[in-house]
Amino acid sequence: MIILKLGGSILTKKDSDESEIDDDNLKRIAHEIKESLESSNSKLVIVHGAGSFGHPPAKQYKIGEPFEIDEYPEKRIGFSKTQNAVKKLNMLICDALIGENIPVIAVPASAFMTSTNKRITDGNLDKFKQYIEKGYVPVIYGDVVIDEELEMAVISGDQIIQYLAVNLKPDTVILGTDVDGVYNKNPKLHDDAEFIELVSSLDDLDAFEQTTNVDVTGGMVGKIKELLDLADLGIESQIINADLENNIFDALENNKVKKTVISTKK
């Protein structure tokens, strides 16, 4: 089984004032996934980010930050708005995937997961596993959940990947982002940024300057931390550039592709 993450930055237009889908990327990626499913018939789970749909309401209402009790009604509306915004994104993504004849089924985190201090601490995956067994491709995404300590939290697609991988034991985890992988500096700002092919420990992160891809649910460093937890459990993951044609297909097919591997195997 493969867990494939499609970053919000790949599927939505982050620079847009409005929540807007990146139709070209979405259609191309949906087609690449279909081609791979037809060729290798492996089990697949798709996780997508919240992108320009989920981040604005989550930020506006400061979901996940401490608040006074009299602010609760307003916070709840923020929670509802964020859930509905990511639902809309999910609906558009599923629409494109169904258009390629991929039997996707959304199983939203807000419907079955709970967090404690922003970390997923509960989420029965039986329904998830059932859909996989029946030949569906479950889709889950960055969402809001009830938090045992903070009343509510945003959980990122990256954290969901980590939770799913620990519990579903996939063969591979693939993260489709808008960069080639991990650099020691932001390659968009520094000509001398070096590409890192393997990240094995948190120590490798200390040397980093701020990376690209910063968002309210954690940027590249946040991703790598989640993935290192997996590496510790023996689950290898890879970060690839999903903006480049055929990269998703090649990664799914285990073909050669430029990537950063997160693994403790040296």
Next chain:
Amino acid sequence: MIILKLGGSILTKKDSDESEIDDDNLKRIAHEIKESLESSNSKLVIVHGAGSFGHPPAKQYKIGEPFEIDEYPEKRIGFSKTQNAVKKLNMLICDALIGENIPVIAVPASAFMTSTNKRITDGNLDKFKQYIEKGYVPVIYGDVVIDEELEMAVISGDQIIQYLAVNLKPDTVILGTDVDGVYNKNPKLHDDAEFIELVSSLDDLDAFEQTTNVDVTGGMVGKIKELLDLADLGIESQIINADLENNIFDALENNKVKKTVISTKK
């Protein structure tokens, strides 16, 4: 706690070729619900139908009918399409409710329920209860679910009401439909149709001709059967015309409104 059903025929345009929301009804009803929540602050659960969004794909792919194994891939696509269509309807409905400052949270049946021969036989309501306790208004809707016998099934909003009511023990169940309640004949076709104020048993149904409001998940007779099961458990329900201004508000507030009551208390 009140369980409020908003029929698909009220929220969507059934006559339209395309899946289309009935914006005027939706906005008006959202406002009436808000007015009631502000006035009485009671706990509320909203169930909505699939309307002109869910019925076309469910019908086209014959979801819930027996099929040959080689048809399974095609059926799965139908399942996915139906889920995504009702998700879109739900997103639009939640949008209107959030616009009235109602903290709605969708908890889709496909994410946690299972049926056996088209009847819901499993569906842990802990998350549902948690949202109610925290002051949210959970929203659930006619959806597709995995069926233990048939692989897949469509479950109607009416069946969901019955399942929720049995497990959540609401004070009242209100069904907003596009008719005043139950008649002994179709009032749109028969001038001498008599309005029935109380239905107490299945025997009352035998005298019925075909009623209005027929849909692929069961029309008025299907509704009444679900509600009689509740009546047997001591849970009274009422069918009202949600097309008429203030009826939803009045029913929520227990004000006088034309209705058919389904109850075994005579």
